[in-house]
Amino acid sequence: xxxxxxxxxxxxxxxxxxxxxxxxxxxxxxxxxxxxxxxxxxxxxxxxxxxxxxxxxxxxxxxxxxxxxxxxxxxxxxxxxxxxxxx
Amino acid sequence: xxxxxxxxxxxxxxxxxxxxxxxxxxxxxxxxxxxxxxxxxxxxxxxxxxxxxxxxxxxxxxxxxxxxxxxxxxxxxxxxxxxxxxxxxxxxxxxxxxxxxxxxxxxxxxxxxxxxxxxxxxxxxxxxxxxxxxxxxxxxxxxxxxxxxxxxxxxxxxxxxxxxxxxxxxxxxxxxxxxxxxxxxxxxxxxxxxxxxxxxxxxxxxxxxxxxxxxxxxxxxxxxxx
Numbered sequence: 001x002x003x004x005x006x007x008x009x010x011x012x013x014x015x016x017x018x019x020x021x022x023x024x025x026x027x028x029x030x031x032x033x034x035x036x037x038x039x040x041x042x043x044x045x046x047x048x049x050x051x052x053x054x055x056x057x058x059x060x061x062x063x064x065x066x067x068x069x070x071x072x073x074x075x076x077x078x079x080x081x082x083x084x085x086x087x
Numbered sequence: 088x089x090x091x092x093x094x095x096x097x098x099x100x101x102x103x104x105x106x107x108x109x110x111x112x113x114x115x116x117x118x119x120x121x122x123x124x125x126x127x128x129x130x131x132x133x134x135x136x137x138x139x140x141x142x143x144x145x146x147x148x149x150x151x152x153x154x155x156x157x158x159x160x161x162x163x164x165x166x167x168x169x170x171x172x173x174x175x176x177x178x179x180x181x182x183x184x185x186x187x188x189x190x191x192x193x194x195x196x197x198x199x200x201x202x203x204x205x206x207x208x209x210x211x212x213x214x215x216x217x218x219x220x221x222x223x224x225x226x227x228x229x230x231x232x233x234x235x236x237x238x239x240x241x242x243x244x245x246x247x248x249x250x251x252x253x254x255x256x257x258x259x260x261x262x263x264x265x266x267x268x269x270x271x272x273x274x275x276x277x278x279x280x281x282x283x284x285x286x287x288x289x290x291x292x293x294x295x296x297x298x299x300x301x302x303x304x305x306x307x308x309x310x311x312x313x
Contacts, residue, residue: 023196071146073189
């Protein structure tokens with residue numbers, strides 16, 4: 001078994017409103033940034049998982065996303081896995 | 088004979104005693120069901136009350152749906168038992184896929200705590216079965232994440248099956264199709280963002296919540312005696 005670091009980014013599915021992003025985008029012109037569009041706010045989760053190989057780590061973390069870390073009804077997720085050096 | 092209502096309590100729930108009180112005011116008996124309880128539910132109806140179950144960490148309802156009581160609740164609902172999720176309880180029922188869709192942060196990122204006017208849009212649910220279609224009810228809201236959303240196919244299904252049970256007269260949160268409450272396809276599982284348990288006594292400014300909870304209590308007895 002090896003240890004893998006996972007970086008998970010959870011964002012809204014296309015077409016689902018992002019009220020947080022929209023509100024922040026509206027705040028920027030007040031500071032003079034009138035050139036900003038398409039601001040989206042996503043969440044990032046980091047974890048370390050023990051797995052046989054990188055494929056297994058990816059499958060397990062994706063399953064975690066489906067079951068609890070993301071809400072597939074309104075959210076998309078991306079998983080990036082990298083192997084950690086042995087402790 | 089009066090109905091026995093179970094009110095689920097998670098760590099972070101804060102409307103459970105209001106729900107118990109409202110049931111008692113309306114002539115039912117009510118008891119708290121702790122979220123670690125996994126044995127079959129033996130009351131006549133269950134309320135999943137408002138609050139911040141498990142701190143709303145990760146997302147509203149995301150952790151609560153894995154509490155042991157939720158399996159028992161699913162079984163209770165599948166057997167036809169009436170279940171009403173109020174506010175955070177609605178969010179939990181959506182996370183548990185007992186109701187479709189999800190509740191997003193309010194449009195405009197405003198926490199809305201005020202009286203709202205609801206329109207009864209369907210009598211298909213245990214909560215609205217006894218109320219005239221089109222009736223207007225004054226019920227308070229108190230939420231940051233009440234912006235109901237679902238995909239286009241789900242919305243069509245909710246409309247086609249007459250499962251949008253309550254709509255806001257004036258949309259306070261950006262909710263799709265002004266949705267304040269929906270039910271499952273058998274009408275025994277209902278979720279709504281407004282708080283009927285806070286509008287059952289005139290001293291609270293409205294007694295319209297008593298119409299909703301009264302309907303629930305009557306249907307709880309019908310289910311119990313079946």
